Amino acid sequence: MALNIYTTAQIRQLDADTIQIEGIDSSELMERAALGLFERIKTLIAPNKSILALAGPGNNGGDALALSRLMLEAGFQLRCLLLSGNKTLSHDCALNAKKLIELFPSSFVFDATPEDLVKEAPTDYLIDGLFGSGLNKALEGDFARIVHWLNKQKALRISIDLPSGLYGEDNRTNKPENIVRADLVLGIQFPRLAFLLPENEDYIGQWELTPLDFHPEALARQTTNYSLVEQNDIRAVLRNRKKFSHKGNYGHGLLIAGSAGMSGAAILAGRAALRAGLGLLSIRMPSALSACIQSAVPEAMTSIDPLSENNISSMENLDLDRFSAIAIGPGLGTGQGQTRVMKALLKETRKPLVIDADGLNILAAEPSLLSLLPRGSILTPHPGEFDRLAGASDCGYERLEKASAFAKKHGVYLILKGHYTCSIFPDGSRHFNNTGNSGMATAGSGDVLCGILLSLLVQAYPPAQCCLLGVYLHGLSGDLALKEQSEESLVAGDLIQYLGKAFKHSKGQI
Template sequence: MLPLLTSAQIRRADAYTIANEPITAIDLMERASKAFVGWFINHFPDKKQAISFYCGMGNNGGDGLAIARILSQHQYKKLHVKIARFNDKASDDFNINLERLKQTAIPVIEINKGEDLPDEDSTIIIDALLGAGLNKPLSGDYERLVKYINKLNRTVVAVDVPTGFFSEGEVPPEATAVKADLVITFQQPRVNFLLPESAPYINCWEAVSIGINEKYLQSLNSAYQFIEEKDVRELLKPRHRFSNKGTYGHTLIIAGQAKTMGAALLSASAAVHAGAGLTTACVPESGLAALNSYQPEIMAIVRSDHKLPEIEWDKFTSVAIGPGLGKGEDAVALLSAVTKNYKKPVVIDADALNLLAEHKGLLPYLHAGSILTPHMKEFDRLFGNHTSWWHRLQTGMEQARKLQVYIILKNDYTITISPEGKAYFNPTGNAAMASGGMGDVLTGIIAALLAQKYTSLQACLIAAYVHGKAGDELALPNRLNVVLPGKLAAQLPVTMAKLMA
């Protein structure tokens, strides 16, 4: 997994690399700048485009100066450097790179405090004003310059972190920050790149390796981790000869009402396709015909509105409850029965989450290792209203520890939060999956993996990754604008087989 570091941790990692590789600070900056240029020239190959660099006087500005010089060595001709001299302090590495830049023909102008901002004719702007580590909103000349850049309506590429954007912590509402079409960041993305507050400021990002010591990065034991495909490949267990349906467990999906049977069908179908040896759906009698016709491989426990069904809890290796369940008295009784009678981790989704929010007395009965799968509104119903995703993330880490459960907080980068205080960001998935029923499919996948004796953490990480990967395989090559949940469920065996190949 790729550790996601805070700005303070990144400074420590840079210092460790400098001391132990060993390498000088200016040479590490040169290496980072070359990594930036390597990615840039492959995606902006037109060397006749005019490019302007807006550089501060710290190390981010030093990166910008070095990038301009290296691009000139690659025969980019129309380069312009503009230095924001809004204070009297400059970093040593900035000064070294400024002297190196003077050996080229690249024109340099300075923007001093309070001066009129220069006209801008370039089609591409490189933002190297401030970078990471910002801990207060922009003001004064920096705020004025950033607003000017944003109004130009040009292609903007930020070096490491857009100026004014917080790498971690709460992003202030209506913050003034550079709106970047692309961020080329060093070594790994920042945590806030993966939260929805980044949307107004970052269209896309790319992390380029600059050779920071990997063992040291891992030793920092960051609370934030980014899942990689190799992690999921290592976790998935292929099927072996002489195994049978009993080898892969029996999952129970408690879901559905007369008008919401689709949720139950999708969740149970996903469990079948994700490899549960046996799948039983506990559904209302009115939904039995739909279940049998939709997926004959699924068995049924039929329930009525007025009487709890008799369930042999010990025969099931996993249980999920919630999709389309409703919020009536029968649903409350079912949830209560699950929390009090089933002695293994339970997957709780949708209506069951909302019932937990209304009946918080059931929370202490959750078996350790249970998995809650809320979207933003369900999360806030459970744990209180939040003003930011960073705040939501911190609450999730606190509640996962307190309740000894796993929380899958759905998002573009779906986050698995563990009782050990870790947050794992999932990289797969796309906007074509924004369709009703996708969460029901995810629940079924998690339940199937638990049935196959994956741990709760493994089930969360694999399910989130495979769910998004199947959506990517359907949407991206075929240029689909919408991926339907039922199609995604059917894709699961193919996606999982590719990962295990």
């Protein structure tokens, strides 16, 4: 099942409920967290490398102290500094500090200060355990100075739970200069929302998860609107074809796309739709593009607008009832003719649509059309397109909140594209994708996604499944293509080429 994403308040409650249900002391749960961290770190750091661990006064510091003890017991070359900033230590932090004093007094500095940091010899690794998800205000004073020192070091920085200074969700009121810039973040059991937001890229080089094993009953008490989609979720809904099926069993899709100079968008979307498994595809296009598109996508049927040579400007001679689903937007243009087509389409059909690219730009220019959107339609904006629809946002968190409100208000599925593309459902739930790479930030990549989504919708996958499947397969195609290409050389056509392997991989066939 999808990996849930909990808020910092929910994580605290999971801690408390697990302790209560299992009848254990909080220090035992901290020891479990430290063991999970240790098992991962010992595979990352060679025993002959030097390590400096910095612990703060709270439970994140307690995790760092417990981890330091385990590493010293295993023979690692580690020194640990407890930087309390004259704050009272949490119970579990004090308990673990006492253990270090008793067992490894020469490797531990209790009540260290920022001045003590400059006395430390250069090190290969820094472990940041100053503050975790319990932080609720920007770091200042001595702790800000410590963060500044950390960020200047050449050592590889590993943060526990979260980079110190970073909030788990909304960082609009934070002070960016006072946040640790971690090379690696070891999250505990579940990803934090902050890991997935673009404004935090500078603080989270990479992230991984280590186990804690919250009690199942504690987990059952928590509900969340956030999840990270995994391969098992995709495998559970992908269908196998029946041996005696025919093209009519897999639907007939209509793609309304292309204009003079933008035939490539229609070609990429059309080829992707066919590769994703629909039975029949018709492409509505202006007459000037007919020869080009027919030669590039011979498997598709053409529906030529008889009233315009260079742009689609009418629905003339087009029977929408023939089609299982419709997509509009790639390379369409935003002129008066295309706007008429969008209005006519929204008025004439109640079938869910896939609306991409210029289809979205027309909606942004004509907001009255939003009330005509068929329920269950799928909109696929990148951040700029969404900001044109819903107003500018200062950060990814704010944009995510606006997108959720937009999906609820209009009863649509919104695919907010990015490194962790998020599918937002009409109920407000948000599902992040974990496939894809920065090589896919290239012209035509969104057209390919549009074609995949149309194909899945035509094949009668419910819109929610279309979003999760389409985004996952799109990203996985890019990841598979990257094994043969570089991020710089990847082009949209590569995604289509590897789509078949993406299906096989998702089904566990390769």
